[in-house]
Amino acid sequence: MKRNTILIIILLLWSLSPFLWQVYTSFSTTTSILKPFSFIEHKWTLQNYIKVIESNPPFWRYLLNSAIVGSTSTILTLFLAIPASYAISKSNNHQRKITKIFLFLTSLFPYVLLFLSLLEMARKLNIGNNLLALSIPYSALSLPLAILLLSSAFQDLPNDIEEAARIEGLGLVQRMKWILFPLIAPATASTAIIIFLFSWNEYPIALTWISKSEMITLPVAIARIAGSSVFSVPYGAYAAATVLGAVPLMIIVLLFQKQIISGLTQGAIKG
Amino acid sequence: MNILLLLPALILIFIVFVIPIVRYYWLSIHASSVMTGLIPVPNNGSNWLRILSDDRFWQDLFQTLRFTFTSVTIEILLAIVIALLLNQKFQGRGIIRAISLLPWALPTTIMALGWRWIFNTPYGPIEQIFTLLGIGTINILSNPHLAWIATVIADVWKTTPFIMIILLAGLQTIPSDLYEAFKLEGGTEIQSFFKITFPLLQPYLIISILFRIAQAFGVFDLIQVMTGGGPANSTESLGLYAYINSMRFLDFGYSATIIFLTFIILIGFCILGWLLISQSKRFLSSEI
Numbered sequence A: 001m002k003r004n005t006i007l008i009i010i011l012l013l014w015s016l017s018p019f020l021w022q023v024y025t026s027f028s029t030t031t032s033i034l035k036p037f038s039f040i041e042h043k044w045t046l047q048n049y050i051k052v053i054e055s056n057p058p059f060w061r062y063l064l065n066s067a068i069v070g071s072t073s074t075i076l077t078l079f080l081a082i083p084a085s086y087a088i089s090k091s092n093n094h095q096r097k098i099t100k101i102f103l104f105l106t107s108l109f110p111y112v113l114l115f116l117s118l119l120e121m122a123r124k125l126n127i128g129n130n131l132l133a134l135s136i137p138y139s140a141l142s143l144p145l146a147i148l149l150l151s152s153a154f155q156d157l158p159n160d161i162e163e164a165a166r167i168e169g170l171g172l173v174q175r176m177k178w179i180l181f182p183l184i185a186p187a188t189a190s191t192a193i194i195i196f197l198f199s200w201n202e203y204p205i206a207l208t209w210i211s212k213s214e215m216i217t218l219p220v221a222i223a224r225i226a227g228s229s230v231f232s233v234p235y236g237a238y239a240a241a242t243v244l245g246a247v248p249l250m251i252i253v254l255l256f257q258k259q260i261i262s263g264l265t266q267g268a269i270k271g
Numbered sequence B: 001m002n003i004l005l006l007l008p009a010l011i012l013i014f015i016v017f018v019i020p021i022v023r024y025y026w027l028s029i030h031a032s033s034v035m036t037g038l039i040p041v042p043n044n045g046s047n048w049l050r051i052l053s054d055d056r057f058w059q060d061l062f063q064t065l066r067f068t069f070t071s072v073t074i075e076i077l078l079a080i081v082i083a084l085l086l087n088q089k090f091q092g093r094g095i096i097r098a099i100s101l102l103p104w105a106l107p108t109t110i111m112a113l114g115w116r117w118i119f120n121t122p123y124g125p126i127e128q129i130f131t132l133l134g135i136g137t138i139n140i141l142s143n144p145h146l147a148w149i150a151t152v153i154a155d156v157w158k159t160t161p162f163i164m165i166i167l168l169a170g171l172q173t174i175p176s177d178l179y180e181a182f183k184l185e186g187g188t189e190i191q192s193f194f195k196i197t198f199p200l201l202q203p204y205l206i207i208s209i210l211f212r213i214a215q216a217f218g219v220f221d222l223i224q225v226m227t228g229g230g231p232a233n234s235t236e237s238l239g240l241y242a243y244i245n246s247m248r249f250l251d252f253g254y255s256a257t258i259i260f261l262t263f264i265i266l267i268g269f270c271i272l273g274w275l276l277i278s279q280s281k282r283f284l285s286s287e288i
Helices: A003-026 A030-034 A047-053 A059-090 A093-108 A111-125 A131-156 A159-167 A172-183 A185-201 A203-207 A219-227 A236-253 A255-269 B002-028 B044-052 B053-085 B093-103 B108-118 B124-130 B149-171 B176-184 B189-217 B221-226 B240-248 B252-279 B280-285
Strands: none
Touching: A003 A172, A003 A236, A003 B002, A003 B053, A003 B093, A003 B149, A030 B044, A047 A059, A047 A131, A047 A159, A059 A093, A059 A172, A059 A185, A059 A236, A059 B002, A059 B176, A093 A131, A093 B002, A093 B189, A111 A131, A111 A203, A111 B002, A111 B093, A131 A203, A131 B002, A159 A172, A159 A219, A172 A185, A185 A236, A185 A255, A203 A219, A203 B240, A219 B108, A219 B221, A219 B240, A236 A255, A255 B108, A255 B149, B002 B252, B044 B252, B053 B093, B053 B149, B053 B189, B053 B240, B053 B252, B093 B124, B093 B149, B108 B149, B108 B221, B149 B189, B149 B221, B176 B189, B189 B252, B221 B240, B221 B280, B240 B252
């Protein structure tokens, strides 16, 4: 075998094995979990999954909550970011540079540190325990990267197309709708998926804003499970929960890998 | 007209990023805890006196720095290797890139729980293998000297793909005829890495190092789920300490002080990073 082939196999094993171990554990009976390497007497079961699905509130509820927050955050972010990016792409070089540096610095910010102040705001405005309200901080946190990505996309468009449309008498909204928006659609798709992944995975703010157990998002639900299991050994149900929580995202990544990679890389090149 | 399009986004960014920092400074010079009924009362900087002599804060700062530098260094080195590997042409490259990106895309809490199980004593695979090999158990997660290494491993697993993708983008901007010309002049593969790849990759390296230092400095999810900060607070990060102070001890004033000081320390690192960036001419001449 060539050197590269071996390296690629190691890479795949390293990337997948922690997850595969969860899958393996999740299908094992409690006694088999205690002896993971005695393959001959290994017993398989679906019991762990049944336990997770029958829990109260049911597990799909957390997936639904995360999906709701992810979608509303994505829509709200794009709604704010597209006009802002257009404005930046049309401003002069100096303003554009300053705005982009400011956005770049905010996108570096470790947002975990914002949780306390955001929690105070949520309490003051009485919007804790509200999934839709959660998309407000999520949008704010996604905006810097989203604007950086989309304004580069607008900048890359040749000016004559829009100019021609303007001469034809199309207003800004019409130009947006018929010309600009279709042209930046690929960049929009990349941005949308990255925002969605971020909102789906976000933990500290969801943890502090939402306390009702039927409203918590998936990462918080998993952390609660983790918190309650410190000393308990029957891990099978927890493994099943991590697998059920991971699978939807794995599907998203495999389906949209092109958009995700181009979004991340555009962020690095143009940011 | 243009500014009207920009304003809603900027206002939201301002509310979420700028106001909290001002608020933290303000809270840090107030007592706001259960004792005051969470109503801020000025307390003449006693939070700041307290933090200076708070051993747990300095221990957590040490731990956060140790975690940040170890994991970011390993991640960068690994990411360079993987990016070089995945930059070559071979069958199924797309799908292998996607698979290697998976760890980054999964929620941190999910895989932190998974890693906790992997390091579990005595049923996790690592301890089981050690037992089978006759080395005996090492109890990694309950050893205050070793537990942080387990968190580094989990973090490396999770975030290396992100850096790798950014470096891969950098590699793809390097024209291949550079390598061919270098080869014609008799340069070896290793020389070409240091003479061509590394210099041209520098801006991407700087961006990813800056980004990862800032993010690792705020590490929270991973530690909270994997170790809860234990054993004996040995893995507790500054973010987790701030969280514990506000949510468990209900001391918002002190929690804000921790966050504000963490932020100041981080700015120090950013300035350091900025100096690095300003040295990279290519970065400045690019079209930002």
